[in-house]
Each structure stands twice: as structure tokens, then as C-alpha cells.
Amino acid sequence: MSAIEAYRENAAKWLESVAPTYGKAARKGLSEEADLALGRRYQNAKFEAGYAGINWPTEYGGQGLSHIEKVTFESEEMKHGFPTGYFGISLGMPVPILMQFGSDQEFAKERVLKALKGEEIWCQLFSEPAGGSDLAGLRTKAEPDGNGWKINGQKLWTSWAQYSDYGVIVVRTDPNVPKHKGLTYFWVDMKAPGVEVRPIKLAGGDSHVNEVFFDDVKISDDHRMSPVGGGFAVAMATLMIERYVATDSAGFGPHLDLFVDLAKTTEINGKPLIKDGRIRQQIARNYAMRSGLNAITARAMLMMQAGMTPGPEGSLNKLVSVRSRQKLSELAIDLQGSDGFAYDDHAQQKDNWTSSWINAPTGRIAGGADEMLLNTIAEKILGLPQDHRPDKGVAFNQIPA
């Protein structure tokens, strides 16, 4: 057995041992507050067992292993439905960026350790009403204020801001230069005076995203994590830091086996649906698509183990899997006919078609809309030109509204 297989086996054993305490069954019926509390205990258990910060340096409390072990652990962890969602952004982007760009390293180390143990949560204050896909179009501003800065404006779609202790933020510090050049990157204390968090209820009924308002929020200059005007580069680094994450060819929706089971146990016009060519075609097409994504992932893992950089085709996973999941979920609901109306807003999208369906649009927009992913493939991989951008090279305050 290779070292990585042994690692996987040990991780799988540990995960199975804690699944009854923290997994899918233990979470059933919990309020969000109780679920978050369970999540914090699970995160601490991971830390104690050596499965937190797997690929982070040991001096920050990590395990000092590679992204191969990390992705291996995550792909096993995904099977049990643990309450990890609250920490995904926090440990995925802001906290690693703090390690890399935080000017006060003693402070950074303290924060990292608390985040790894699930005691503190960080959010990422990027998107705004005026800039989501067009991040550099953001309007929240920071003005010099004594020796520090004063922030005013509004952020949007900030995941888990309502539970966050800290956040990283990109703001405009100079409106007189082109939009990418006038941004600066800071961290903020989410409990500071002038910060107001308002949860946004999403279509599925849950509220994991928020509006965050900044009203004369004062920070000292040691909160700054980029040169003044150099914030966009750090923002890009933030989005690139999690290049190697466990993927799910089911698009974070139900496994195809669940669809096959449904088709086996459902009849239409007196015939089992599993004998219906329309359904069989959907099963076959979805299987072929998912097996292709799985093979891409398997080869990426082999490349990493061989010390190679995985190919750019890994970027297809989210685009292809989530939109397929959306259509398959619609079909799965329709198949059930008048039994398909039921809706449980506590159901998990990994094992419930209705939950998967109602939340699928979020999956196709958050973290890169389908259209942005297609642009990235076209521009970065295939060398096609950028779209026409009327705001290119124009000072931010001269861009027509």
C-alpha cells in the first residue's frame, strides 16, 4: 500500500469513528445555532486528531503535509455530511491569506490557531451590490483617518458574516485611477463599532449569506495586508489559494445511485421508469459526464503525487457538475409526480432532490458564475480574447454609471 493509501485508510477509519457524533444523523433536526456549536466541536476534534490545517505549516498549528493529503482527507470527509460548511471559507481563504500577508505574525499565529480549533471564524468581504463577478468595480471606500483608515460602504453575499469574528476586505482607496489600481486589502474586526451584519434569506429559506454595512469603521494601518493600491493582487491570490480542493462530480447534489433507485421504484403509464428510454438516456449521460470528471480528478491526484502540476481541465468540475445537477434534480422531482411536492427546508442537498434543486442556482453563481468560468476557460486556457471592456484604462470615477 502506498503512503497516501495508508493515509486515506487511517483518515477513513477516524472519520467513521466520529461520524455518529458529528455526522449526518447527529445533525438531523438541529437548529443552526446548535449545528454551528456541533461544528465547532467537530473542528476541534479534527484539530486534536491531526486533521486540521493538513497542508499548513506546523509553526501555525498545521500538519505540514501536502495538498495531496488534504484533498485525500476531504474526499473521505465529504461522505459523512459533517457540519464543516461554517469553516469552509474561513479556513479556505482568509486565514491562509492572513498567514501569508499578515504584518503582525504573532497576531496571525494566534488567530490561525483559534480558527483551526473552530473557536474563531473569518469571512471574506469581497462582493458588493455594484461588483460581484466584476470584483474590481467595488465601491466601498477607505479614507485616511489619522494614522489609520476609515471604512464606509456595503458588502454583499458575505458567507457566515453573522458568525464571523474577523474578515478580510478589499476596498477602494483611490477613485482617481483605473478600477484595479485603486484597491487596498485589509482585515477587520467584525465586532468593531460601525460594522452591521444583516442576514439575507435565500430562495431555499436559509440565510448563510449577509449584507455587511460599514459606517465610519476605524482601523489602524497595521490591518493593511497589501500595499496601498495593491489590493487587487492580494484578492486574486486569495481566490487562487484554494486551487486544490476536493471536488464532487455530483455538483454537491445527490449521487447518481439515488436517481437510479428512484427510477427503479417509480412507474409511469404502468411501466417502471428504469425501463423508459428517456430516463435511461439521462442516467447514461449523467454517468458518462460524472465518470469523466472523476477521471480528471483521479489523474490530477496522480500528477500531484508525481510532483507535476495538474492540468487546467480540473477547472471544469464546478461548471459541468453543478448545472447538470440542476437539471437532474428538476427531473427527479418531476418523476415523482404528485409525490414530488413535499419540501423539507432542513433537508441536505447531498441527499434530497428538492433541496438540491432549490439551491442549485446558488451553486451556479457563487464562487464564479458559469459565464465567468467559461470566460476563464476561453481566455486562460484557449487564448481567446477578453470581452470588450468599456471601463478599461478609465479612472474609476470617470466610468459611466
Place this chain on the structure above:
Amino acid sequence: MSILYDEAQQSIANESRRVLEARVSKEELLPLLESTGHYHDGFWDTAREQGWTALAVPEEYDGLALGLVELGLIAHQAGRTISGAPFLTSSFGAAKAIELYGSDTQKQKWLPRLASGESIGAVAIASGADALPRQPRVKFANEQIKGVATGVSGGLTADLAVVLSQGTAGPALVLAELDGVKRHAIESFDNSRCIANLDFAATPAEILVEGPKARAAALHILALQAVITAHEQTGGAEILMETARDYAVTRRAFGQVIGAFQSVKHRVAELYALVELARANCIHAASREGKDDFVTAAAAARLSATEAYDTAARDCIQIHGGIGVTWEAGLHLHMRRARSLAIEQGNALFWEDILVDRLTGEAA
């Protein structure tokens, strides 16, 4: 699991691409469309000279004892340049049937000849719309076959055929020499496939497998060929995606290159997705030969490769606009080939059923 190509495999890919790009051109392929029964001699000579015909044949029969991965790599390159003849796949299928199910005498007689390319093999399993018929139209009795096998790729020029026939005690996969067999050339939209109806009239035939196992054997041969064809389709889709991209970054309209319009740009990006899914499925399937899930993996490769090549043929022509539909531009060579490869080795409907039967545990 999947595999990474090793250095030897990489060099097979590079070398076959170099040779094919140098020796096969659309100017030579276009006239073949307007004549019946002619294939690209240069392509087949190259295949023999480079040892591609011997690639998957065991060493004791003068082969190189490599497998689906290596032959798939060559098929991928052949798909990029458009293979000038169908024999790499058809002879491979025939040789595999003989190797797996034939007698020592049959192996000694045919495998060295197939390895050198001196003989050409064909595989006739389908009966019209039915890629793997329960009641084959060709009948087998008294060591002879009778009946017509329709639309056999390579059948016009092949020296031997592996035929799925109906015997007295169920199906029989048999081997027949085609010397003296009446062949009716099919005037096709893709004439270099050398497609023919084979009219067996008391043609001597030797049993490879008979009874219930014959059907499973025929499916296995189809699956092996399907993986090779899927590589060829993926190669075709890949070059079309690149061709569409190259055109989109040079052709200008409305003051900019057309690749700057998202309707064009996203179409090419979608082709990239289809090509990469097909490629990953092909590599995976090639690595599963001999494993329990081989047929499932082959079906997935086949489905995604057919979708990739068909979509790429449609979209590449569309992106080219008027020039794309001209005879000279030759994109129709790919459009035609996408269709013939979509049919050979069983169409998508067939493989969808094979796949779902396996996923539901209903496979025969």
C-alpha cells in the same frame, strides 16, 4: 483510478502525430469521398511501416504486445488528421477475437498476417439498427455461413471477417475468409471507410465461440473497438476545437476578432469541456481492460466521445460561417467522419442501454 501516460506512451503519441501530420492531408482525403471503395494508401502504408498494426498483437505472433492505451493514443492522432482507412480498428477487433477465442491454428495462421498488415480484418456483429442482435441475420450451420452482413466497415477490402451468426444452438461468433465472398460496396457519405454488404453464400466459417458465451464475447470485442473509436472521435473533436479557436482569433467582424463575442467564445469553451471529459473517459477506459468495470468504462468513453465529436463538428463549421460549408475547407470531412464513427461499434442508444443495464445490475 486512472493512469498517467509514461514516457514511452508519450513518445508514441508525439511520433504518430508527427508522421500523420506529414503524410495525410485534406487534399488527398477529399477526392476519396467521390470514389467508392478507395482508402488512403499512404495512411495504411504508414500504419504498417510504423508497426501500428502489430501494436496490440501478442509477441509470439510477431506483435508488440502493447494494449488499448497505446493503440488508443494512435487512434487519437489518426482522429486528428482523419484516418485514411478503418482498418486499424477493424483489424484490431478481428485480431482480438482470434487471440481471445481462437484455436492455436487460427492464431498461427492469422495473427502474424494481421500484425504485419498483410491481411486486413473486419468485424460484422451488427444487424442493421441492432448493434448486438439476439437473432443475427447471418445463419451458421454445417461449418458454413449464409446471409448478408450489412454495412461492414472495411468489409470491401478485408481478407477475413469475424461474424456474429445464428447457429443451430444459439449465437455463434465465427471466423470466415472473405476470398470469393460477394461484396456489395455501399456508396456512402464517408467512402474511405470501404463499407460493404457481405453476401455469405455457404461461405466456410470456423467457430470461435458458440452458445450463450458468444454474445458476451461479441460485446467484449465491440467494447474493445469502441474504446479505440472513442479515442479517434476525441482526436477529431480536439482538432476541431483547436481549428475553431484559431479561426475565432483571426477572423474579424464588427471591428474585432469574432472570438471576442461571447456567443463564439463560450461555444469554444464548451467544446473544450466536451473534449476533456471524453479524453478523461478514454484514458480511464483504456486503463480498465481486463477489469470487471471495463464495459461500463468503455460505454462512458464511447458516449462522451460521440457527443464531443458531433458537437465539435457542428460548432466548428458554424463558427466558420460561409467558408465552413465549402468543399475546399474540408470541415465536412470531420462532419462525415463524426457520423460514420457514431455508428461503427454501436450507436449511442446502444451504449446507453449497455451502460444503464450495468448500473442497475440488469446486465445479461
